[in-house]
Amino acid sequence: MxxxxxxxxxxxxxxxxxxxxxxxxxxxxxxxxxxxxxxxxxxxxxxxxxxxxxxxxxxxxxxxxxxxxxxxxxxxxxxxxxxxxxxxxxxxxxxxxxxxxxxxxxxxxxxxxxxxxxxxxxxxxxxxxxxxxxxxxxxxxxxxxxxxxxxxxxxxxxxxxxxAVLGIDMLAWAGTMLAFTARPPDPAHVGADRWLPMWRERLDAIEPYLHTWLAHQxxxxxxxxxxxxxxxxxxxxxxxxxxxxxxxxxxxxxxxxxxxxxxxxxxxxxxxxxxxxxxxxxxxxxxxxxxxxxxxxxxxxxxxxxxxxxxxxxxxxxxxxxxxxxxxxxxxxxxxxxDNWPSPSVTWDARPLGDGGAAPVVVRSPQHTGLDAGRFFPFGNPADLPPDQREEDGRSVCFDSAPLTGRVEILGRPRVRLRLDSATPRAHVIARVCDVAPDGSSTLVTRGVLNLMARHGRERADAWVPGTYEDVELELTATGYAFPPGHRVRVAVSDAYWPWVWPHGERGRLTVLPGESAVLLPVRDPAYDTGRDPIRFEEPEQAPPLPVTVDPPAGPRAAERVVRHDVATGEWTLEVDPNYGGSRTYPDGLRYEESARETYRIRGDDPLSAVAESRWTIRLRRPDGWDAEITTRTELRATATEFVMESGLEARANGETVAKRGWHRTTPRTSG
CATH class of the missing domain: 3.40.50.1820 (Alpha/Beta hydrolase fold, catalytic domain)
Incomplete structure (x- = not known):
């Protein structure tokens, strides 16, 4: 730099x-x-x-x-x-x-x-x-x-x-914004006589955004x-x-x-x-x-x-x-x-998931499938990206290609077409494309989610009729990736992906016909680059950094991402530290302290056991004695028919409570 x-x-x-x-x-x-x-x-x-x-x-x-x-x-x-x-x-x-x-x-x-x-x-x-x-x-x-x-x-x-409802960031971002919206103005900038009335105005107006977001499924x-x-x-x-x-x-x-x-x-x-x-x-x-x-x-x-x-x-x-x-x-x-998008360099390579005589396959994943999904918003932290996908693959139904005979480069949004039936009116289907090495390790390349209630359009909620086969298509997130010779392309299909996807209220199963299903890869021809000027960028340049002191944690730092399994109850717990930067002191003397923890719990056999919680503490103080602190808690759970939201907020100035708020809301599950 x-x-x-x-x-x-x-x-x-x-x-x-x-x-x-x-x-x-x-x-x-x-x-x-x-x-x-x-x-x-x-x-x-x-x-x-x-x-x-x-x-x-x-x-x-x-x-x-x-x-x-x-x-x-x-x-x-x-x-x-x-x-x-x-x-x-x-x-x-x-x-x-x-x-x-x-x-x-x-x-x-x-x-x-x-x-x-x-x-x-x-x-x-x-x-x-x-x-x-x-x-x-x-x-x-x-x-x-x-x-x-x-x-x-x-x-x-x-x-x-x-x-589908994004269980991980629907809750986590709502919890983050509840804490962020509650932060006070700084008296050093707005004046010692104005900051507290301005803060009270904000606190009086606060309503957790989660209530609105879940009201529009x-x-x-x-x-x-x-x-x-x-x-x-x-x-x-x-x-x-x-x-x-x-x-x-x-x-x-x-x-x-x-x-x-x-x-x-x-x-x-x-x-x-x-x-x-x-x-x-x-x-x-x-x-x-x-x-x-x-x-x-x-x-x-x-x-x-x-x-x-x-x-x-x-x-x-x-x-x-x-x-x-x-x-x-x-x-x-x-x-x-x-030079164009879609590009003539990219053609679609359709690869069936099975031959015409392949038997139907039942997909019935445990509810904790998805714990190795990685962070929804990678920020450049040590635990951001998905680890080896072999455990996730074991909780899914996998369709592997033969070992590749040459390098295959893809650029764009792969698609997975599935002919399937759902045993329940409400269900999700999740498809992941992985690169499987000869040693068996599985690297996530891309993935996609479809709430089957939204298969005919995101503006609609259409229940599935069990016993009926339909063709559905998932458009996976875009990627640019090169599969090397000797590796396999894996398509892993599951009907659960917690906590990224909030589960429907009943556990079902999907039946997939592999011979009538396929993955479509946007294969890019490297010959398109022949004779073209190479793409280059300068080295990074910035203005000098702000001299901020980042304080180490008072004790041992909590792990950024931890998975626990209670073998007696069957409950799986994922604990996450979003690690936005912790506590720091600024050149003007302001000390900003921040800690957060997200917790996601579910039992492998019960979609209604899903619970997500976000807790935040933020404190701002100056050497002149100004001291403001906010603590928040946001929890989301669901019954078969409604989402249940619990939120709480306390704001203190110099140790005195300025506001203490609590919310309990429910909203019907329309398609979520």
Missing amino acids: KYRDHFDRQVHVEDLYIPTRDGTRLHARVWRPADAATAPVPALLEYLPYRKSDWTAPRDAQRHPWYAGHGYASVRVDLRGSGDSEGVMLDEYTETELADGVDVVNWLAAQPWCSGRVGMFGISWGGFNALQIAALRPEPLKAIVTVCSTDDRYDNDVHYTGG ERDDYWRHGSVCEDYSALDAAVLAVGGWADPYRDTVLRLAEHLDPGKVRGLIGPWSHQYPDRGLPPGPAIGFLQETLRWWDHWLKDEETGVMAEPLLRSWLNDPVPPATSYETMPGRWVGD
């Missing part, structure tokens, strides 16, 4: 408030060239609820000053009701959030230090709302960079997948809002879409490359986790992402010829085969480029 602290233009930093149409003010930090008042520059906006003054401050310091030193006003804004901004925050991507974002874009464009052109960038939430605000077409917004984001809030986010207008896949033509700004093979949102890059104007879109998928590609977190290799985005901004916001639009429409990293592991410092592989 190269740190650059000297730039062509001196950088000025300013904190200020930006007004919105209803008078609520959003707190912003602006890094801009010191001479921008006389030589105006384009503005770049990153717009998040994650607190620029502490939680994202180390990441912000890497990129915003760097952009400013290269001739941009780089602006970090806290969403309404978060960080040091006024107002309250009631959900993700609300109409108010997006309207505020439009107001911020227009305000930036009108400043004397701005040239009138604006770009937006962000990862995850900031990538989501960059797409959504671009779809509203504020005139100054000319280009965006969206990283690890989604165009489909229902079927490619943390709530549902394949029409099919794709309805709630999820269509903010899903730019509903109308790709609304996106007029230029879009650089970025993802990673270890990130759950990577399919969005392919969809945007396919559906947007090829003269205004470029896609980039690397081996990365849910992180900016310059940060150097596993899996690498990292790239000079800031330099690459600077080419994008200079082209679209300064009319400079940088060659960025001469790059292939889609640049993808193809992973070479690796033994299974929960983390890889660097993935072996290579970059490939495709």
Whole structure:
């Protein structure tokens, strides 16, 4: 990593408030060239609820000053009701959030230090709302960079997948946001007389987001809002879409490359986790992402010829085969480029799961199938990725190819077609594609989920008629991977995948006809690369790091991911530390302490035994005596007919309770 602290233009930093149409003010930090008042520059906006003054401050310091030193006003804004901004925050991507974002874009464009052109960038939430605000077409917004984001809030986010309730992140993210939304403004920024009334306003308005998310179990207008896949033509700004093979949102890059104007879109998928590609977190290799985005901004916001639009429409990293592991410092592989998507370099290879005379196969997986799924959101931590899949394969029905006679490279979204019958009206089917080495080790390549209730459309809930065979198709998450000679391609099918997928209320079984089922692999022809220029990136470069002290745990650090089995009761327990960064002390003296634990429990024979729980403690304090603490608990369980949600929150200031809230809610199981 190269740190650059000297730039062509001196950088000025300013904190200020930006007004919105209803008078609520959003707190912003602006890094801009010191001479921008006389030589105006384009503005770049990153717009998040994650607190620029502490939680994202180390990441912000890497990129915003760097952009400013290269001739941009780089602006970090806290969403309404978060960080040091006024107002309250009631959900993700609300109409108010997006309207505020439009107001911020227009305000930036009108400043004397701005040239009138604006770009937006962000990862995850900031990538989501960059797409959504671009779809509203504020005139100054000319280009965006969206990283690890989604165009489909229902079927490619943390709530549902394949029409199934995402047990792991539906609960975990709801618990996280309950704690995050409850964090107070900082008196050092909003004033000693204002922070407590502002905090009380937030605490009074809090309602766990889980209640809303589980009230919408099919794709309805709630999820269509903010899903730019509903109308790709609304996106007029230029879009650089970025993802990673270890990130759950990577399919969005392919969809945007396919559906947007090829003269205004470029896609980039690397081996990365849910992180900016310059940060150097596993899996690498990292790239000079800031330099690459600077080419994008200079082209679209300064009319400079940088060659960025001469790059292939889609640049993808193809992973070479690796033994299974929960983390890889660097993935072996290579970059490939495709000028169209779908690409003529990719053809479909249909491989039947059995011959015409193959007997029907019964799939009836134990409920704890899925404990080796790995983390839904890999962050570059040691226990992120799925371990050896042999135990999962043993809990599934597996269909193996013959040993491959040559290298097979795939790029895109594999599909699995199954002709099956379900013994119950409600059921899930999960398919995994694995690379099986000669020693028997099994590396997960990709996977997909289908709630059979959603087989005719995500907006519907259609019960299965037991005793009836139907053809169903699962589109698996996108991948770029090379199977080597001598290895086998395995398709593993299960009807359970806990805790990723919340189980239906009754245990059933699936009957699959292998001879009428198949896996379809998007095989890429390496000859397509012949004569093409190699794809290269510069080495990572950033502004100097923020001098934050990360404190070691007081005692032995709890394991990041632990599986326990009570052999007497048959209960399996998965305990997870999301490990977002722990406790740290900032240069201004702020100490931020954070701990969280997620717990998932189920018995192998009982889908109604599933329980998921999230606990958080966050404490902020300063040497002057200011001390604020939040503890939260969120629990989800279900009966055969309804989901049951229990949540609790306590907030304290200098040891005195400011708010204590509790919630008990139920909602019918419509398709979940």
